[in-house]
Every structure is written in C-alpha cells, then in structure tokens.
Amino acid sequence: MKRFPIAGMLAGLLCVAACPVARAADNSVVEQRAVTFNHAQTNYMLHCGGCHGTLGLSPPHSVPLLRGQAGWLVCDPQGRAYVDGLPNVTRASLSDADLADVLNFVIFTLGASPGSAHAAPFTAREVSAMRAAPESTVPLHLRRQQAVERIIKVCGAPKSLLDYKPM
Template identity: 55%
Template sequence: MKALALLVLFTAPALASDNSAAERNAVVLSPAQTKFILRCGGCHGTLGASPPLSVPQLRGLAGWFLCTPDAREYVVRLPNVSRAQLSDADLAQVMNFVTFDLGGASTPPATVRFTAAEVAAIRTRPLNVLPLNAYRRQIVTGLIRRCGAPASLRDYGKANAVTIAAR
C-alpha cells in the first residue's frame, strides 16, 4: 500500500509538468479569432475555407471587399454580420480578422482597418435587399472590373442556381 502511495506521490508532479509543457505549446487565439470561430466558423470554416458554391470563401478572398466603399460597407451590412450580438468594437475586430488576416494578400495595400465608430454607423443600415445574391453579384462585378478581383468571387451562389434550374 505504501508503494502505491509513493508511486502516486512521485508521478503526479511529472504528469502536471507534462501537461504544462503541452499548455506552453498550445495555440492561443485572439479574442477576434475566438469570436469568429464561435459565430462564423460553423459555415465559413474555422480557417475561412468553405465550400465556395454554398458559402462564401473568406481565406485569400475577403480582403477584396475592402477595395471599394460599397463593398466595404456590404460586408458589415450583411444581415448575419450587422445583427450579430457583438459590440461595435468587437465586430470591428472580427471584421479586421476576416478581411486582413483571413483575406491575406487580397487586402489592398494601405487599407484602413475597421473602427468601432465606422461599424456602428454602417450597422444602422442592415441589408434588406432581396434577392441578396443579386446584390452580391453586383458588388462582386464591381470588384472584378475596378480592382482586378478574381472571377472566383462569382462562385458563391452557383450551387443554388444549379439546384433551382434542375427543379
């Protein structure tokens, strides 16, 4: 019995140190990343990579939406974004994570980051345009024409069009 007690006594600190070593190497997410994963990652993917025909791809593409004022407002005015249960400051941080971090090289050089005041002003005008996909196509066409955005931005919504056409 004493041997078992000694074994537990001497192995417990070793297990704790093993765990703390793992904790030191753990990935630490920023508050914006955490909010993105919890609120957006289910559809857009935790890394911003999603099936582009049914959910807009963010990784490597979201930054294009900062190329024109209309597109910049569009991404904040989207119903699920503008009505998100986040403060203006938190939503600005999430939008900066999406467009700068996930968007990567697609973000135009010298682009200004979203501020809480800007997000607050834009959120007062959530998109009520129907159909929303048609409005997105209009925004994307402008990005392709004026900014040189890739034609792959048009991919979103094609799955819906194919499904409707097949009926």
C-alpha cells in the same frame, strides 16, 4: 464513519503522485506548443467559423470562401457596403468594437489580398453606423454578385470570386 486502511490510502496517494495525467508539469511541453487565439480570432471561431470554416475555407456553395479573398471586398465602397450589410454581421451578438476587430481579422489577416492593402480598418463607430442603417431590400446573393462584379472591374480582383453560387 467509514475507515480506510492506511495502506490503501498510501497506495492511492502514490498512484496519484506517479500518474502523469495528475501532474501539471507533464503537460507543459504540450501547453507551450498549443495554438492560442487572440480575442478577435476567438470571436471569429465562435461566431463565424462554424459556417465559414475555422481557416476561412468553407464547403462549396454553402457560404463564400473567406481565405485569401475577403480582403478584395474593401477595395471599393460597394464591396465594403456589402460587408457592412451582411445580416449575420450586423446582427452578431458582439459589441461594436469586438465586431470591428473580427471584421479586421477576416479582411486583413484571414482574407488578406491585394484588395485590402490600402483599405482602412473597420472601427467601432463604423460598425455602430452600419447596424443603425436599414438593411437593403436587394437579395443578398444579388448584392454579392454586384459587389464582386464591380471589384473585379475596378480593383482587378480575380474572376474566381464569381465561383461562389449559392444553391
């Protein structure tokens, strides 16, 4: 058995006791100011934020911008059906309830717009039904264009929603 000098052990203990990193109380101010996410926001970050951006601001032409725009999609049944049929939405590895919460966060918080003001929130039952329905044979970019053109006409959505053009 190896023996350590008592002086060395005491010096080590004093260093640990005096070291600010080792004391939890030194982090309390930082922890109080730390950003915290609810369950839906955490799931958004894990399942959507990598492509759509943590704030819903994605690089041009990669995926549609969500921030301040996604809410327009639920002002009309065709736009809502577009959201319901997005492959990465229907195939997300989340429960129906968790996916409904993420959709509600995206539509009513992150992407809130006048178009979402009177829309009903997504429910686990609706998510379950959309997952059971077969996917459309219409290419995704055409479904988006049709939905956006309709919500511009029917809901008064801004024409800037047409700015997204996949490369």
